[in-house]
Amino acid sequence: MLQPRIKQVIARLGYNNTILHNNEIMSANKLAEDATTRGPFALGDFAIDEYRPIRVAVIGAGISGIVAGVRFPQKVPNVQLTIYEKDDGVGGTWYRNRYPGLACDIPAHCYQLTFEEKDWSALYAPGTEIREYLQGIVDKYELMRFIKLRHEVVGAQYAEDTGKWHLRVRRTDAETGATSEFENVVDVLIPAIGVLSRWDWPDIEGLHDFKGELHHTAGFDPQEKSWQEVAEDWKDKKVAVIGVGSSAIQLVPAIQPKVQRLYNYVRGKTWLAVPFASDTFATLLGRAPEDAEDYHFSAEEIERFKTDEAFYRRFRAVMENDMNSMHAATLRGSDLQKEATELFKANMRRKLAKKPWIADCLMPTFPVACRRLTPGPGYLEALVEDNVEFITSPIKRITERGIETIDGQHTELDMIFCATGYDTSFQLPFEIVGRDGMRLNDRWQPHPTTYLTMCVDGFPNMFMVLGPNSGIGSGSMLIMIEYEVMYAVQAVLKMQRERLKSIEVQREALLDFDDYLESYFPKTVYSEKCRSWYKMGAEDGRVVGLWPGSALAAAKAIMHPRWEDFKYELIDPSKNRFFWFGDGQTYNEKTMSGDRAWYLGEEYVDVPPVPDKQSRLMGL
Template sequence: MKQRSPTLGTESNLASFEGLPQGKSANQRYTVEQRAIDESRPMKVVIIGSGISGILSCIRLKQRIPNVDLCIYEKNADLGGTWFENRYPGCACDIPAHTYQASFEPNKEWSSFYAKAPEIHAYWKKVAQKYGCMDFIKFRRQVSEAVWDQGTFKWQLKVKNLQDSSMLTDDCDVLIQATGTLNNWRWPSIPGLHKFKGKLMHSASWDESYDYKQKIVAVIGNGSSGIQIVPAMLPDVPHIDHYIRSPTWISPPFAHGEIDKRDGTDNLHFSTEEINHFKADHASYQVFHVEQELQSVHGISLVDHPIQAQAQDAFVQNMKRRLAKKAELIDALMPAFPPACRRLTPGPGYLEALTDEKVDIITSEIVRVDETGIITADGQHRPIDLLVCATGFDTSFAPRIPVKGRGGMTLTERWKEMPETYLSIATDGFPNYFISLGPNAGLGEGNLLAVIEKSIDYFTACIQKMQRDNICAMSARPQAVKQFRNYCDDYFRNTVFNSNCRSWYKGGTENGRVTALWPGMVMLFCSSLHAMKALAHPRWEDFEYEYVSDNAVGWLGDGWTENEKRNAVNVDYLDDDQVDFPPICSPTLDRAGLRVRVQARSKLQCGEVTRQCMRPADVKQGFRCQMLFFTEKQSGDNAQKREKKRRKKETQSLDES
């Protein structure tokens, strides 16, 4: 029978470790496991989804988890997730492309400041191929159910082959949900919608075979996709009816400071000369990188903060300027709620498109759809050829499939009242189950990729701990989940996100709890900097554990290491990459015997004297500091010369005497 470890963090729990080893009985003999202390226990990990989170999870698991059996189930025919599925006209990333990439795989060849969906998809496919992910992905396979088996301490999976509708079963030690947040699109609840005999499409399920040119078009929705679709379709159609339920802030482009240095906001493409310059001069590329601008201003999301007022005034002036051709639209489009209550949408070209004579803005409520068009509350019937629903996704965070944890409870039931997690990556009652971009992981805007990478680092460290410590089940403590939920509630109380606006941040409600955003702010969005700090070092005391053996220290193995068993080198702890070298104080000798004179940028305390110091890495990379090198051989040659000179002088003295 496997033993659950004591919950860490209290005196009574810590006291339960007294008199180790622990087991079925303190007096019962324990049988040592025949395994080396550093022998990696085989682990099978299944990832659901091969979007960005799935690809990055695969890369890090391959890199950091030895003896891992890895499988990725993907329902689509190709990887990419959002960037494979969303193909509507104008689909693009609305944050700078140079922040929407893996930290270890910078792309200096983005064609545009805001990359289009096909280019983003191509980038991530290239990354997956380069780092060997393709061999692990099973396409057109949809996980239809996941059930935790407390008897085997494994997840039991049912998987549907979408090519022939056959079913298969699988199991795994660890299950990673990498399907993202906004992946379950839905039709709007409009009477008669499916009676429409023209072409009906959702932005998240675009039919690329349909030729919309010269068609009368209706676009419902002014969220992120709607504001991209309208200006993209406008040049090719005679008329667009744009239905807006509620106003929204159209902000200046994110990182617009860098754009303003160019010829104007319409000049968003990089020239061949610029791309070649980035490729040839990495330092220049780093200077161009817009992270600093995205991460540098605090306060816009805080109620009554001066920056909030300044931002609102700037947004008002921006929208008035861009709507000047149709000033009558300003009142209809200007929100009453403060900026950032809903996700800010920059929408290059959107406001300008609304002033075009071919576009009508309709704010009257849609009553129903008939076979030929849309009827609104003002009694108008507007005939159309194409009806585009840019109406978003299911924002409940509930997984699309039954995920059953301990006791058979589904995650949907667990989150019925509200979705809650521990640091957005795990929840109580669901062992060995990790979530990428779970509840309270969102940033609104900003560098979401950095947070995804840190989340993956976090649960990769959890899997490493399970291997190292011989753990068969690991789950967040209920108290830790509750405390994180309470922290989020209290944090958001004094932010603009609690204002009266309908937002997916609050599950599509006006006054609900904020369940989509990370609790920490910078500039226009929740802080990726704060989230990265929070996820940098796992707090093991916030988890509960169950062990493979009856002894919680069974991870000690049989007293051997793998190298000893293989008669391999046993002093690898002396290798440079294993030794933690402290900063070097100058003048001194580095470990290669080089005498170094350093003009460093900082001072450290070396003994009782404050000296100029540097890190060993700086010694190795001499271009970072001004240094003079004297090798031991040179020092020896100089000593020989000095000795020779001394003897010659002594001889001369003797001769003179």
């Protein structure tokens, strides 16, 4: 039987049927006891939108950090944002890389932020122009108020009791070079360092015994000059370029006319793509066939971009559409994959006709796009020039005077460029320590696992930008950056709005995404046998560099967070999930200030289209 007090509580909870079975009586008793025990609670003394201050730290002021610098102050009220950058300037890999020929390897109009357009000088914009573009965004949005240059994060540890990240930061004095360390405590950590940020010297015997000039493409610094000014002294030099990746493919044609003799040492094979969207580019500009391969915009074309906004928008949209039409080429056996293979073969043989044996040595047996594709305008043309030697015999060692290959040949050199890539192991250069002392580098052995490339269970309040599996096989990486930053923004807004101490992805959700990766990649060319940074520099194994699908699918997948995939802790003593409602009013009502009809603003009013009755009757 139900006790009178329990009957009263049941009535308050909406039960009015007094004839209950035994199991229903037990449930009713439990419900009544819960209601009696829980009772009312003290409301918060704040308005529902009186948001607490929230501290966010971003590691890195590359493109990801710059986008974060724009979006967090725009979208998150009462945010205290700090962006730590170890270098002397902004731009990330575009700031550090200054090698000859550095350029964007997709059309520049597809390598710009959705909200910030530019009139580029060439289809494949030079690195200097990209640096200027990024610096321009920093200046326009006054981001230096958030960015701390020469500040390197050397450690990050999560404190479970407070739900905060404790960062150790090493600061370098610009004038004296002296370093000091300090701690900063934040609510949210955004690692945005990217994968192509730490370059590696090749493992070649005697490398640093060389007495001439030795450069890594990522470490080449012409100081206050342009590389073209520096190259004026190279006309009598014998120069070697080691590698055939994207950096070497840009470097070789840039310096070939500047040096006496150029030796390209090539260990592997690679496909040279027909320049991306080049046909579309020429058609949109109305180029004559003989001008189709001149990838610089004329003064008239640039002026038209500046003065004809509709033309610029159409040009950009059509180029983006073209770039986002290549996904099928990444699928094994697809028609587009076959077409691309035949097109690239024909193009490579045509441009290497003067030295046809190079095509036989350079063209792979693995499918197109198995490793990163680059169009490399001018590379094939440079290889057939009289002052260039293409050397496929493996390097045995580097001597004080040059390079010796395993066939016994020794070439004396004045300068060596190592275009040998980056550390793509996803082992971070500093410790990130989560719950229970778990180190992220340990967690990412033998390979990294994430939830949607951004989150890891055991590491609450951390959202990575361009983490493992966030690369794009076709399309523009900048779309991924923008959407990942906005994902982090939405998470921070949820933490702030609902007064959360922590937000942490569930282990099961991470494992489900990991299973999706394992199921997706076997149907793609990325799983074929080829050495690629997509697979941490290995020929075989797990793909850790790429999103499992197209750029458009990635954007759709992360546009709307699945909050049910996370677990939460509340920050307030009250554990009622609606404590964040506060005192039942908004801040503008509480202070009788601001807009109290905000719901009539453009961003809130969604006017639906009125059906056209005539069109409906006609079946249109």
